[in-house]
Amino acid sequence: FGYITQHACPRSTHISESCVMEQGSKTYDLTPLASTGKTGYLVATGSSSDITFQINPCKAFTSDEGCESVTACQIDDNGKAHALGRTFDRQLHLVDGEFAMTLEHGARCSNHLHRITVIQFQCNRTVGLGRPNFVREDDCVYIFDWANNITCTDQDSLPATTPSGSSTNGEKAQENVDE
Secondary structure, eight states, X not given: OOOOOGGGSOOOEEEESSSEEEETTEEEEOGGGSOSSSSOEEEEOSSSSOOEEEEOTTSOXXXXXXXXXXXXXXXXXXXXXXXXXEGGGEEEEEETTEEEEEEOOOXXXXXXXXXXXXXXXXXXXXXXXXXXEEEEEETTEEEEEEEESSSOOGGGGSOOBOTTSOBTTSSOOOOOOOO
């Protein structure tokens, strides 16, 4: 009898305070995600509200009243800017081959907590740099997904396998040739 679960395996965790992550002999550089514009990437909520976000995870904004020197900002439907996270409080996490970034010490919310941004990066080798998408806000934590081709790791190139060694998508697993 055997039971396969990711919860029984040790997690591989790495943290960096910049947009560059070194893991053994490999270096992952997320700085190409920095927008060259003054306000970063503009992101709509996808709902009927007029709230928009500006995100530039690897470079602080150089303009926009209320969003100077931050990397994530919310513009409410009245045009007021709220900082969602600062460059000096950035952490890039690599956990079991998946990247996420937290940006902390944004403006205070009505509940007196500081706003925090979490960006969950997904490997997608076909979208180039992609762009962030708003997922949800939960108690002043703003969550975004960002599919792109630069956060792909060796683990992303291999299909998941079953205990018999065959892949779950019916294809034979191949080694990563992008090294």
